[in-house]
Amino acid sequence: MSWVTKTFSSTLGRKLLMALTGLFLILFLIGHVSGNMLLFKDDGGQAFNEYAKFMTTNPAVKILSYLTYISIIGHVVVSIILSAKNKKARPVNYADSKAGTNSTWNSRNMGVLGTIVFIFIVVHLQNFWAQMHWGAIPMVTYEGGEFKDLYSVVNLAFSNIGLVALYVIAMAFLGFHLYHGFASAFQTLGLNHKKYTPAIKFIGSAFSIIVPAMFASMPLYIYFSTLN
Template sequence: MSNFLTASIGRKFIMSISGLFLMMFICVHLGVNLLLLFDDSGELFNLGANFMATNPLIKVMEPVLGLGFVVHIIWSFLISLQNYKARPVGYDKSNAAYSSTWASRNMLVLGALVLVFLVMHIIQFFIPVKTGGLEATMIDGVEMHNTYALVAGLFKSSVLYCILYIIGGALLGFHLGHGFWSAFQTIGMSNQYWLKRLQCIGKIFAIVVAVGFAIIPLYFLIKF
């Protein structure tokens, strides 16, 4: 088992599995965030945020999710370092654009920029929610954090944050565009029948995620 984890294919497999797990989280997270667009009173989003904060299964999955992020980040750097050591001498890049996509050649850079966006997200939203520094609100007789006031308030008050959030969504989309099909390729779906379809699905998934995250700050910029 230790040989598998240290081997190139083992590292890629772990990064792929952790990446697919994180993609599922992104879908759930985006779904809850999109509730911001359908109710300006904030009740719908607060209900969704409260469900995510109090659901026992979600609480169990939170440390697993955190571990998934750590594993994915560490393994991506290990693989990039391994690839660099395997190719210490510069090579001809003149035909790189024809043999691979821009995203595939810059996955580490994209990942690092997405990490910056994630850290910013944690500082602005996750930590305030977890530390209990939010005002309370009552919905259907249930007291809960007014998470809507925090999130919507930041989008309404800061054009800069809205722009950074849009850029972060676009970077995440670029990262997922290659990462989606690459993850499935690593776990065995690498024949031409599956690969072409997965590449197409990956592009659609990346666009949906990028547009989904970008449309939220755009909504607040335009409406408020």
């Protein structure tokens, strides 16, 4: 058995893998929300469509995309394994565990929050990623170049109030998941220090509010724009 197998077959190793994949996905969220902010640009979708083409054709971005898929799957699978082991270790719930005084609601429900976020990711991929690659998307021309009009697909999707509500609710759950997960990842990596930990917790708290809010603002903006 190699040292890699030994490491990631242990509880500590799995927590390390959770932390590393979690931090990678946090970086992905920063890039993803930054690009999607182009939806707010009043240019008929040109900037967003050009960005979408770049993200789906650039070789370096493709490699990062595969790493993202692997990280999502790894994060979910390891989370399930850790949750199952924790439940097995404590099969009986104590009548007076006082869980609320010993941990936050977020930390006690990371598995549930993560599951909801994962379901949302599947829906998101079906609505946009699968459409981008295999859907019958109209083409537009900018300066002699042809682009898939994913902007029109996004606008059509977010004209549905049910889908908008799903995205907003999912972003709230993502915020709760990030609130605990951000600081927890640094703690797992041993980056605890009385001088730096408060700053990490502050950044994590801000990140868990700002990024999900930015994502949620997009479907809301598009939906209410279609009403005008």
